Amino acid sequence: MDGVKDILIIDDDKDLVQSVRIILERRNYGVRVAYNGKQGYDKIEAKPPDLIILDVMMATDTEGFDLAYKLKQLPEYRNIPIVMATSFPQAMAEQGPEKFQHILGESWPVSHFIEKPIDPEELLSVIEKILTERDKEQ
Amino acid sequence: MQLGYELVREQLFFRKELIERLPWLIRLRWIAAGTGLAGCAAVYFFRHTLPPPPLVMILFVVLLYNLFFRLIWQYVPPFKYQKDLPLADSHLINARDVQSFSNFAHLQISTDLLFLFLAIYYSGGIYSPLSNFFIFHIILTGILLPPASCYFYGVIVFLLMGTLILLQQWALAPIYPVWLQDGLFSNESGQNEIIIRYFTMITVILVTAFLVTTIKLSLRTKGRELLRLSKALDESNSKLTALYEMVKEMGLCSEPKALMDSATRQAARIMGVKACSIKLMDEQKGTLRFASIYGLSEDYTKSKESIDIRKSSINRKIIEGSVFAVGNIEEQDYFQYPEDIRKEGIASMICLPLRVDKMVLGVFCVYSDAVHFFTDSNIQFFALMSDLTALEIEKLNAQLNRNWFLQKSAHQLRSPMHTVISMLKILRNGYLGPMNARQEETIERCNKRIEMLDSLISDLLRLSISRANLSPDALRPVHAQRLLLSLSGLFEAQAREKGVEIAFQIDESLPSVMASERLFDDLFSNLISNAIKYTQPGGRVAVSLTRSEEDKLRFEVTDTGIGIPEEAFPSLFAEFFRAENAKSYTESGTGLGLAIVREILDRLKGTISVRSRIGEGSTVTCHFPLR
Structure with a gap:
């Protein structure tokens, strides 16, 4: 085993974080959690995870996106895959006020979108697929 | 430059009157010469005196040259174009043509004056009963031509008559007897009377010229003012129309x-x-x-x-x-x-x-x-x-903000619910250890209720957005058939899962309609999902999208489902309404689907009709105007 895969969950909903943690730990992933973007970034700086599960709307409507963009601009973190979990469907982002428009102009900084409520099997298969592909690339 | 153009336009406007009066002058001459000849005949008939032969001849010559003028009007350009032109378009004539019209008027009036003078000469000179007819010419000139022309003809009359009197006084020209002198008029008078008569006539002519030109000038000033006013009105009208178009265009923007x-x-x-x-x-x-x-x-x-x-x-x-x-x-x-x-x-x-x-x-x-x-x-x-x-910017911003607020509220409501659903899934999937059958059933019920709450929130959100006319969708040409084709796989899967047969009949050549894909998506989903939902396994659902006989887009869903009871019809489109048989058939359903459909139809200017028989099935038909 090439070590335990380290997954960072960033979401302000503690119950949801707990649920995801249960799902991931059952598959023997190493799980770290953060409850906002700043905390998440600190944990990434401390040790870059193998994958990030990120919520969109936290303290601000775009906190998740803002963090994702920030990471994509930094070479050392650019390649960390991000799974974005949101009950904020893409269509809504298209309809939202201008503050969302700038996001749509650029490519999504995210490997995969997963819609809440999270389906455990779907989440696990997405994570597995992304991590396998990443291992192959390396 | 603009000033010059405006001046020409104004002149053209006033020359319209001249152009209208020219054929009238020709018609008037037929009547005048005709009446003259009839008068001669009447005098001969009643008084048995022959009119002076030159007078009769002059009248015939007048008829002859009037025919000539008539032919010019009819066949010589630019006059000949004029008669085909509607009056409102007379401004299309150019300035050079206007000069031709003016010349034509001068030609007619001077010819008339000459022949009137001859008629006066042959019927008794200054005593002739015809000598007052000069006034008519002065009035006509005053109406048709510029004031100077009016005075010019007045002076011509003054000179012609003066010369005639002098020539006759000096016996250089013969004096013809006054026509009808035996009965009505007499020239048995002296030199003083001739002078008085002459100057009275000239005064009458000049005063007439003065009055006619003054009246005409004041009318023209008013006309000019009117013209200026109508131009200003025209300008502000076109500006306001443009402004209206601008506001209309802004109102259609969704961003x-x-x-x-x-x-x-x-x-x-x-x-x-x-x-x-x-x-x-x-x-x-x-x-x-x-x-x-x-x-x-x-x-x-x-x-x-x-x-x-x-x-x-x-x-x-x-x-x-x-x-x-x-x-x-x-x-x-x-x-x-x-x-x-x-x-x-x-x-x-x-x-x-x-x-x-x-x-x-x-x-x-x-x-x-x-x-x-x-x-x-x-x-x-x-x-x-x-x-x-x-105002338009503010209106749109307010609309977007309200819209955003609604979406945000929905998100806030759904977030905790999604967490609960996620947690229930962990329980159901055994991540926290096995459960006994009763626990599992209870969790299953919790899950079902919370999923219903989720669809209720989605439907409420949709409805409140369209009800408040906050939909951010700008209407644009949409090919409904393409959208339905792309969604058909989804409905086929839904139907298969339930054991219901579904058939699509889609006319792929349909033109586009003004709509948004999201609205059509909601409409199709609501009506087709309803049909599948309320049809028992083994039943059939038929969906068709065609062009109706009235040349409208026609969307129809027919099912062999549970049907709608008659008493439910009046409230079918009311919010939260579910027919009794629907409630007992399935628990799920928010009662908002058809209310959303109605809102969409309002937005797209469509109509809907429902036919149903309990236990046999229903047919829902929608019509939309094609583009």
Whole structure:
């Protein structure tokens, strides 16, 4: 085993974080959690995870996106895959006020979108697929 | 240049009268000469005296030359075109042609005068009963031709008659007996009487000329005023129409950027200027930024990307509410970067605050490449335009904010619910250890109820958005058949899962309709899912999208389901309504589906009809206007 895969969950909903943690730990992933973007970034700086599960709307409507963009601009973190979990469907982002428009102009900084409520099997298969592909690339 | 053109236009307007009167003059001459001949015949008949032969001959000659004039009017250009032209189009004649009309009038009047003079000469000179007829010519000249011509003909009459009297007095010309002298008139009088008669006649003629030309001049002044007024009305009418079009176009925009782009483009077009811009204010930062630009180069706007209001006294004043108008950029030393402005080819400009009541949204400017381009009325009109634009921006922003609030509320409601659903899934999937059958069943029920709550929130959100007419979807041409085709797989899967047979009949050649894909998506999903939901396994659902006989888009869903009881029909489209048989058939259902359908139909100007028989099935038919 090439070590335990380290997954960072960033979401302000503690119950949801707990649920995801249960799902991931059952598959023997190493799980770290953060409850906002700043905390998440600190944990990434401390040790870059193998994958990030990120919520969109936290303290601000775009906190998740803002963090994702920030990471994509930094070479050392650019390649960390991000799974974005949101009950904020893409269509809504298209309809939202201008503050969302700038996001749509650029490519999504995210490997995969997963819609809440999270389906455990779907989440696990997405994570597995992304991590396998990443291992192959390396 | 413009002044010259306007003058010609005005002249043409007044010459219209001349053009209308020319054929009338010819008709009048038929009557005059005809009546003259009839008069001669009557005199002969009643009094048995022959009229002087030259007089009769003159009358015939008048008829002859009148025929000649008639032929000219009929066949010689430019007159011949005139008779085919509707009166309203007489302004199409050009200035040179107008001169021809004027000459034609002179020719007719002078010929008439000459022959009238001859008739007077042969019927008794100054004593002739015909000598008063000169007045008619003077009146006609006064109406048709400029005042000077009227006096000119008056003087001609004065000279002709004077010469005749002198020649006759000096016996250089023969004196013809006065026609009808035996009974009605007499020339048994002396020299004094001749002079008195002569001067009375001339006075009458000159006074008539004076009265006719004065009246005509005053009418013309009024006409000119009317013309100016109608021109001003015309201008303001076309401006207002343009403004209306502008507001209409802005009203159709679903996004602030598109709205402002439409405003700047239209404003530049309506004002007839080279460029227009909108800068929006960021109150917190105290800056102005270009939000929409029409006709200005990127170089120009880039250097002023963000304007600090505190540092720019001009912009500060505009935001405080004053109009900033510069007639000639060169003359005033206002600008921080006059070079840029010069390079851009801007010579004059006006800037106004974009505001709703006292709230300032930004600054609206128009730029012209001509100096002193903007007049007071121009500025006033631009202020109106700017107020309307500000209102439209504010309206759209309010709409987007309300919309955003609704979506945000829905999100806030759904977030905890999604967490609960996620947690239930962990329980159900055994991540926290096995459960006994009763626990599992309870969890399953919890899950079902919470999923219903989720769809209720989604439906409520959809309904409140469309009810408040907040839908951000701009209507554009949509090919409904393509959308239905792409969704058909989804419904087929749904039907298969339930054991219901589903068939689609889609006319792929249908033209587009004005709609949005999301609205059609909601409509199709609601009606087809309903049909599948309320049809028992083994039943059938038929979906068709075709062109109706009335040339409308027709969408029809027929099922062999549980049907709708008659008493449910009146409340079918009411919110939260579910028919009794539907409730007992399945628990799931928010009762909002058909209410949403009705809102969509209202938006798309469609109609819906429902036929159903309990236990046998239902048919829902929608019609939409094709584009």
